[in-house]
Amino acid sequence: MFEALSSRLNGVFDKLRRRGALSEADVNEALREVRIALLEADVALPVARDLINKVRERAVGAEVIRSVSPAQQVIKIVNDALVEALGGGEGIEAPGLDLNAPAPVPILMVGLQGSGKTTTSGKIALRLRTREKKKVLLASLDVQRPAAQLQLQTLANQTGVTSLPIIPGQTPLEIAARAMDTARRELYDVVILDTAGRLSIDDALMDEVAAVKAATRPHQTLLVVDAMTGQDAVNTARNFQDRVGVNGIVMTRVDGDARGGAALSMRAVTGAPIRLLGAGEKLDALEDFHPSRIAGRILGMGDIVSLVERAAETIDRDEAEKLAAKMQKGQFDLEDFASQLKQVGKMGNLSGILGMLPGLGAMKDKIANAKIDDGMIGRQAAIISSMTRKERKNPDIIKASRKKRIATGAGVTVQDVNRLLKQFDDMSAMMKRMNKLGQKGLMRGGLGALLPGMGGGKRPF
Template sequence: MFESLQERLGSILNGLTGRGALSEADVAAALREVRRALLEADVALDVVRSFTDKVRERAVGAAVLKSIKPGQMVVKIVHDELVAMLGEEGVPIDLNAPAPVVIMMVGLQGSGKTTTSAKIARRLTDRQGKKVLMASLDTRRPAAQEQLRQLGEQVKVATLPVVAGQSPVDIARRAVHAAKLGGHDVLILDTAGRTHIDEPLMVEMAEIKAASNPHEILLVADSLTGQDAVNLARNFDERVGITGLVLTRMDGDGRGGAALSMRAVTGKPIKLIGTGEKMDALEEFYPKRIADRILGMGDIVSLVEKAAETIDAEKAAAMAKKMQSGKFDLNDLADQLGQMQKMGGMGGIMGMMPGMGKMKDQMAAAGLDDRMFKRQLAIISSMTRAERANPDILKHSRKKRIAAGSGADAAEINKLLKMHRGMADMMKAMGGKGKGGGMMRGLMGGLASKMGMGGLGGGMMGGGMPDLSKMDPGQLEALRKQAEAAGLGKGASGGLPGGLPGGLPGLGGGGLPGLPGGMKLPGLGGLPGGKKK
């Protein structure tokens, strides 16, 4: 998400940070380009005008233009104003009300209300231990109530039994009564939508609101609709009153205009964003982290959280032990590639690492992207157990059979085996030093060397960094600021600065919190602790 905007703003701001001095004319020219970039990203005109005026007002002062690094000061001002536009602080779903807390989901047809309702229910159940009941009030769309029931089974959340012939308002009243009798903590009402806003829809929403007295009214909007999503939010807020926004399909939105506009236009916080079709593809919206991503500064905190959620601690601990003994077969490689895909793949992980956004295009151009890993997983899946456990037995006839079964060619199989041998040798060497695993560090270092970017393997992946598992949020934030101060994400054209000993602060061998020993993310060193699934 925000890829196109990140690229445009990055190139504009790089032009400022590369100069020793700035004039008012330089800032004005840069802001004209920023204005154009935001408009092309489908950000509302009023929001763009307000944003650039505020940046200009702060950036043309003597304290900035005569500072030692005026370009970086301007970047900081742009960052701060982005955060202000997006809402300063993240605002979670408010459950501070007598049970059952009623959450009313509203929006147009096709925006993803039903799927989002199930995602929220799963999140509240798994993360907060809440007892949740879902009820479909959509009597217009065929099989809408059946869809919610099936999603409820998938996420193991109860749904209100369907009674034929009831109106949405009657269902809402019955759902509230059932939630009270069943001792549920949260009730999620999935309302009907229309293809466009009309008077009957608004009347129905108002009646449901009066019957259920919701504590939260969340507007679900498709981020790909851009300016239409902004107008939708304004209309729903005026007629029904909303308490927050949920933006869906953010993974497919390279512009980000809806996210950047809706908070500023409505004054209502964006609480959650949908980043995929799977039931766990839902993230809390943190303005500061989003601003960091847009400006290429990475998002280490989200990366740590995502890793903690997706990595199976017991499985990883067993693999770490195996790696320490120098054993690393193709089953292990497949497991690690699978873990990497769960965390968003190569592009998703690198997009959250400071200064690494530009490398995604370079790696894709070299054919080193998530599609390559999918092909490698297909190749491994076409092998027998014996072949995966002992790749040395793979001779010509076996490779020919595997190629036919996976749709690959002999060259791809040989590349996979060569990569595996290199990583296995590294595991053996590291195991002898008691450092545990390091598959992904080896993987990223190997890919970097293929691209002639050896600094990635050495600078990013050195050891001896502080242990993040022993740090509180304030210390983590201080480390992030150290990375910014060192120039990460500020547009150094050569990628990562070479002057950082051992890589980024806190991302070396010291490890990340909440993750099992021996597991490795690209350049993130060992992962101690662990979260059982």
């Protein structure tokens, strides 16, 4: 999400930075371009207009134009306005889920069909069970699709939480009442009520959802919207807010290439904060929504905090320390290289990771052209696993016939094998040079060498 917007804005700001001194006209011209970029990213018109007006008011002041780095000031003002639009501000880090109510806390999931309600219910259940040690009951009120209740039951099994037993023929209201009864009797902390969606807004859906809401009085009514639907997501949200009333939004499919404007419009249009993001089909692909980090990502400043958090969750610390020690002693071999690749692979989508790195936002296109794709890691790993243990420990013995055998085994060409070996050579050489720089330099060198075209290596395959 946000790639196009991010690269447009970076273009505008690069131009501004090159100016040096800024006149009021320069700022106005830049803001006009920012406005176009926002609209192209599907930000709702009034939201874009307000944001620009706010920025202009703050930026056209004499201090900015006379300051040492006027462009930087303008960017900072745009950043702050984006954070505000995203629902953040002084002291607001991330709204997250609000469970601050007597147990059992009811959470009602609403939204259109296919927006991701059921999947998100499972994700929230998993997170509450594992991170917060909550006792969670999942209940499907979806009597529209025959398999819907079973879908939730399966998710409950996968996440290790209980789902309300299915009684065929019950109405959503009856199921909701039974869920709340069960939760009170069996002392659940949280009850997640997953409702049926429709393909589009209709009265029957709204009435049904409103009735369930009135009967269960949920502490959180979460509207689930699909980021890929852009402006429609905003219209859907407005409708649900008017007719049902929601106090939180979950935006799903942010792992896709949505333009992101909906995220920027939601707060202004509905008054409700985006609380969570769905970033994939897997049950652990749920993220808190951090306005300031997202703004940083949009402005190409990189979301280094999220990156470090993700790394801390996925990278095996012992393994990393072992590798670092080996690097320092110059004993790093292809087996270690493969292990490093595996760690990077575990962190997920490579371009997603790159997007979080500061300064790389603007390089996105270049990276895309260099065709760094996630398959690359897999192919490199395949090449290394086609080698014998001896070859991995001592790559120098890999000559023509061995290369041919390895390439055939990995389903790649001999050139691919050569490229990998060259990359490994570059990396080893760099490590030796960096030994003097200590750990920090090493880590940087390690990552750089993994990203051909940016570090020591050559073109990726």
